[in-house]
Amino acid sequence: MAIRERLSGNEAVAYAIKQINPDVMPAFPITPSTEIPQYVANYIANGDIDTEFIHVESEHSAMSATLGASAAGARALTATSSCGMALMWEELYVAASDRLPIVLALVNRALTGPININADHSDSMGARDSGWIQIYAESNQEVYDNFLQAFPIAEDPRVHLPVMICQDGFITSHGVENILLVEDEKVKDLVGEYHPEHFLLNSKEPIAVGPYAVSNYYMETKRGQREAMINAKEVILELAAKFEEMTGRHYGFFEEYAMEDAEYVIVIIGSAAGTCKAAVDKIRQTAGKKVGLCKIRVFRPFPEEELAQALKDRKAIAVLDRSEMFSATGGPLGAEVRAALYGAKSQAETVNYLYGLGGRDITVEDFEKVYGRLEEIARTHEIPDMYEYIGLRSR
Amino acid sequence: MKSTEINEKSPWQDITEGNKIFEPATSRHFCTGEWRTSTPVFDEEKCKQCLLCFPVCPDSSIPVKDGKRDDFDYDHCKGCGICAKVCPFGAITMKEGK
Amino acid sequence: MEKTYNFKEVMSKEERLAPGHRMCAGCGGTVTVRAVLRALRPEDRAVVGNATGCLEVSSFMYPFTAYEDSYIHNAFENAGATLSGVETAYRVLKKKGKIDDTFKFITFGGDGGTYDIGFQSLSGAMERGHDMVYVCYDNGAYMNTGTQRSSATPQYADTTTTPAGKVSDGKVQVRKDLTAIMAQHHIPYAAQTTFTSNFKDLHTKAERAIYTPGAAFLNVMSPCPRGWGYDPSELMTICKLAVDTCYWPLYEVIDGKWVLNYVPKKKLPIEDFLRPQKRFKHLFKPDKEELLAQFQTEVDRQWEALRRRCEL
Structure with missing residues (x-):
């Protein structure tokens, strides 16, 4: 036992x-x-x-x-x-x-x-x-x-x-x-x-x-x-x-949460996935929107094919990074997921946001906003903010 | 894979894991004697087997067995000449070239 | 502890550093390695550690290792920590009954890897008291990268980063006294030595260092013909001059007791050691007598301080 x-x-x-x-x-x-x-x-x-x-x-x-x-x-x-x-x-x-x-x-x-x-x-x-x-x-x-x-x-x-x-x-x-x-x-x-x-x-x-x-x-x-x-x-x-x-506990390269029919997907690593799951549950229950989460467990080796397979036919994807790499184009997870999707000829709109740097909190509401934005991007095919910080104060 | 089977043309599959070598003293297979520009010559007659030349050799190129030295290991001797300088009996002389 | 020194017997021991390594002709470094490893009992195995430097890139160039014993190189600044890991593994695997042979742990570092970048790692390993010997083959500069100044470089030496020039007389500072610093770690054994004609001093110290339980430090002056600028064949002359001018005194610190092992019958002037070396050439130009006098004063000061320590 x-x-x-x-x-x-x-x-x-x-x-x-x-x-x-x-x-x-x-x-x-x-x-x-x-x-x-x-x-x-x-x-x-x-x-x-x-x-x-x-x-x-x-x-x-x-x-x-x-x-x-x-x-x-x-x-x-x-x-x-x-x-x-x-x-x-x-x-x-x-x-x-x-x-x-x-x-x-x-x-x-x-x-x-x-x-x-x-x-x-x-x-x-x-x-x-x-x-x-x-x-x-x-x-x-x-x-x-x-x-x-x-x-x-x-x-x-x-x-x-x-x-x-x-x-x-x-x-x-x-x-x-x-x-x-x-x-x-x-x-x-x-x-x-x-x-x-x-x-x-x-x-x-x-x-x-x-x-x-x-x-x-x-x-x-x-x-x-x-x-x-x-x-x-x-x-x-x-x-x-x-x-x-x-x-009895199942593990793989990544965990797919509410992904069967998901159209709008967040890809994330680590503890913030728990908060994201709460947002997924809330949105599905209250608005019935098809949102899902893909939580990376194994980052090295990078499960490129498997991940691309899981993501490529979605409508819009937000890859969330908890570290800057100062390429001035996004974070490391974003770069690799987008490369995987390109290789798989995915048509999904993909954005890369940064969150939680230096311990900044990310809330259920923050995730709700991200899903909302994905919906908007999928509808308009316009990406106004490819590379943005979530929860950043700005003038 | 034995170290003698690994060379600069070996395919990646034949390079030992982590570049570890699983045998001792494989450097013996590399001949540094080629480097010599002058060569020590050992005169067994003059040698009194005092062995003062032995520890000063940076290249372990003076074989000693049962308290007696033998002729130089010319595969490895680099010809530095330290041994010739320390020999009290003139039993080692340096000659130009290999 | 050790038997009386029998030169012939010692020289007949099995060689533990194989030829075929790529050190320069006349290198003092491998003379040190051979002499230290010779102090191992034939029945004992060793793990030899090594900081990055001339010795490492020359004695284990893939796939050629020059060692009869197991060997590990990790990086430049961590020979102390690396071997402390190996030594700890040995203790725990013995405790768990997984191995039963006797191993000794000896690591070699040049002065750059020991006095400078590896200083912290060495200090940690000595302070923790691992049963190991750290041997510094001290040639007084970063020779592997082309003779740059280290904190072991003697004052006024011309190196590639302290070149003597119109307004420079070479290195400004005097050497760091590492052997004394190591002794102040309260380790059971620290010693300074170099090559003497019968190698008794070095052999005896290496044997003590290896077979004294706990951490030990050996500082071995190992001349570099290229970096110092003397004819490679003159190795033993240079060593003798270093010792007879009291530039490099032979001493040991056993459980805190300082012992001077050699007092020259006639202490030679420091010029005798400096003159044969190109790195001090500029000190022999006209108008530089003052620098030579200053060098002599510093050697005398350190020598007297050491003598006082050893009399206590």
């Missing part, structure tokens, strides 16, 4: 770590992910797990030590947010290129400039090209469930890539919700024992990690990473199927 609990997103991730009992966790405090290493340190202090904690002096060292531990043959992970992840940036690329099955619990927070501690996706979106698998969550339940699937995905021989499990800072990380926890034995079954094929501490087979690779090898190496990312798609779905069998 699943265990009913009330946990914050950070507690839920820490609880998943406890159930997994990984080998090494280097971490450095940063709001709002700090609680995760705190909880883990408590588990260690009380003998609940035999994980070794490394009290590193920076996030760069956190990822560096995680990488060293993973190469050595340990199951290793860390947690961070925002600027902490920015400081790891270089190491994210190295971890992916070294093909190490590291897991990172990321609590999304706006990058500094100005300093801000609230949710947005500028940290992980900036790392979207680093070669990490990225899985996002709407709720505490989802981040817990995603976290349990992370190591088996990362460690699958077809993949061998690092995995980032993302949740929205404060909104889910500190918000306490009802949650169903998976029994310890089932977690052990799912995650399994880690037996790396090659590792530094194998005295029978010395290995060398992290070479200088000249241009005759670099491009072939990148192609290998791409292959792993392609393979990750089937592995992610296999894990989701296994997880569903175990818990």
